[in-house]
Amino acid sequence: MLIAQLSDPHIDLERPHKAAAFGEAVRHLLGLPMRPDALIITGDCTEHGHPDEYGEFQALLRPLPMPVYLVPGNHDDRAEMLRRFPAPAGALPGFLQYVVDDFAVRLIGLDTQIPGQGRGELDAGRLEWLDARLSEAPERPTLIFMHHAPLKTGVQVMDALGLDGSAELCETLLRHPQVARIVTGHVHMALTQRFAHTTVMTCPGTDATLQPDLSQPRKMVVQYQPPVCLLHAWSEATDLLTFTSLIGDVPWTVLHDGQTWAPAQPGAPLRS
Numbered sequence: 027m028l029i030a031q032l033s034d035p036h037i038d039l040e041r042p043h044k045a046a047a048f049g050e051a052v053r054h055l056l057g058l059p060m061r062p063d064a065l066i067i068t069g070d071c072t073e074h075g076h077p078d079e080y081g082e083f084q085a086l087l088r089p090l091p092m093p094v095y096l097v098p099g100n101h102d103d104r105a106e107m108l109r110r111f112p113a114p115a116g117a118l119p120g121f122l123q124y125v126v127d128d129f130a131v132r133l134i135g136l137d138t139q140i141p142g143q144g145r146g147e148l149d150a151g152r153l154e155w156l157d158a159r160l161s162e163a164p165e166r167p168t169l170i171f172m173h174h175a176p177l178k179t180g181v182q183v184m185d186a187l188g189l190d191g192s193a194e195l196c197e198t199l200l201r202h203p204q205v206a207r208i209v210t211g212h213v214h215m216a217l218t219q220r221f222a223h224t225t226v227m228t229c230p231g232t233d234a235t236l237q238p239d240l241s242q243p244r245k246m247v248v249q250y251q252p253p254v255c256l257l258h259a260w261s262e263a264t265d266l267l268t269f270t271s272l273i274g275d276v277p278w279t280v281l282h283d284g285q286t287w288a289p290a291q292p293g294a295p296l297r298s
């Protein structure tokens with residue numbers, strides 16, 4: 027079983043390089059030697075949540091033969107996503123939060139969005155739903171995917187946009203050791219951290235992958251790096267293994283040195 031993950035395409039019709047980068051990521055998936063069984067996209071599918079942006083996003087996904095599973099990010103419009111990507115049966119009403127039971131690893135998408143805010147949350151209702159779903163299948167290895175990450179990055183700009191309810195999520199997951207991984211987006215960096223009995227991994231964005239400088243935690247030093255996708259592979263022999271696959275042939279470009287933005291940058295300052 028192979029589940030591919032992309033994140034944070036931030037499709038923006040005013041800045042077409044974002045759609046071009048996402049199109050490159052889709053072509054990358056089609057060219058992999060092993061075809062993924064499914065693709066998960068961990069939020070911020072669009073920059074502004076406009077219907078036209080979702081139209082472009084859907085058009086870019088069309089060449090993919092495998093099912094695509096989404097959760098909303100802080101830049102998304104949940105209602106528009108639910109119209110275009112209906113949640114499966116059993117989803118939490120009013121949210122894009124659901125279980126996929128079609129693979130060797132059970133997939134659970136969590137909706138961490140607070141409409142209109144950069145921060146995310148898992149409130150009591152969303153966590154109770156998660157607790158009930160995990161109680162249904164305690165023997166099945168499970169991968170949770172969501173937008174906001176339950177960790178501190180050390181970059182203050184990012185941590186101001188963190189996840190409320192992380193401690194309560196940790197308490198919930200301590201009761202369910204079958205959760206093999208939590209994977210997220212949002213931070214535009216590749217981070218790994220322990221969490222309850224499991225591991226959190228963040229997937230960089232197809233639009234912008236950042237390189238933090240932890241010696242300057244109040245500033246966000248922003249460099250473009252080559253975008254990546256994560257490939258989550260499971261077998262009896264290996265359990266859940268995550269590979270990082272570099273997309274395209276992109277040179278490293280410094281966009282912000284901690285003092286000023288470079289003059290010629292492809293697009294406006296980055297937001298998350």
Ligand SMILES: [Fe+2]
Binds near residue numbers: 101213
């Ligand atoms: Fe985000």
